[in-house]
Amino acid sequence: MNKLLASISYIFHPLLMPLLGVVFYFSKTPRFVPEPVIKAKLFSIVILTIVLPILLYVLLKTLKKVKSLHLQTTEERRLPLLINCAIILLIVNRVFPLGEIPELYFFFLGILISTITCLALALIQFKASIHMIGAAGFFMFAVAVGIHFKININGSLALMFIILGAIASSRLHLKAHSPLELIMGFFVGLLPQLIILNYWM
Structure with missing residues (x-):
């Protein structure tokens, strides 16, 4: 059980969530998007949200700016979060500009707001x-996509609820966060996506 709970933190690492959101959108949207465009977008997201942050983490660890992938202290978080803000800005300007796929533009805009908020809290x-x-x-983006396109994603939402609970249990088990920090994280992630719904739904 200990190994299972510990592995959840790696399996559902925050670096994977933007990619999961993009994959979910392309798998559920009834809009036609050419396959080459989907592949190009997915490739860009993998490079910018997974490969690049990992390389930067290795660099920061070499420079002794961070100690672990989980960024356990507020001091360790500040520079990686600032760099992530720059990466998300690049995505909303180049990969998903407003006039191309608005749902994903606003998804990443919400991620940017959450990241800035997390940085402010770290400060x-x-x-x-x-x-x-x-x-x-x-989770909030998935709910919005289901409502927006009027598709049944009840099974996906049930699975996401289980995953959210598993992540919270894992972080508590590892003593990485207090219940307040988990609750705050939940709302910092959910509220920006909820607030910007008015701009694309």
Whole structure:
């Protein structure tokens, strides 16, 4: 059980949540998007949200700016979060500009707002759960996609609820966060996606 709970933090790492959101959108949207475009977008997201952050993490660890992939202290979080803001800005300007696929533009805009909020909290020494931020943002976006396109995603939502609970249990078990930090992370991830719904639904 200990190994299972610990592995959940890696399986559902925040770096994967933007990619999961994009994959979910392309798998559920009734809009026609050419396959080459989908492949190009997915490739860009993998490079920018997974490969690049991992390479930057290795660099930061080499420079002794961070100690672990989970960024356990608020001091460790600040520079990676600032870099992530720049990466998300690049995505909303180049990969998913507003006039192309608005749903994904606003999804990443919500991620940017959540990241800025998390950075601001780190600056005042509060460590909101980045795992919960990523998972809650993805969850809210999935709900919005289901409502927007009027498709039944009840099974997917049930699975996401289980995953959210598993992530929270994992982070508590590892003593990486307090219940307040998990709750704050949930709302920091969910609320920006909820607030910007008015702009694309």
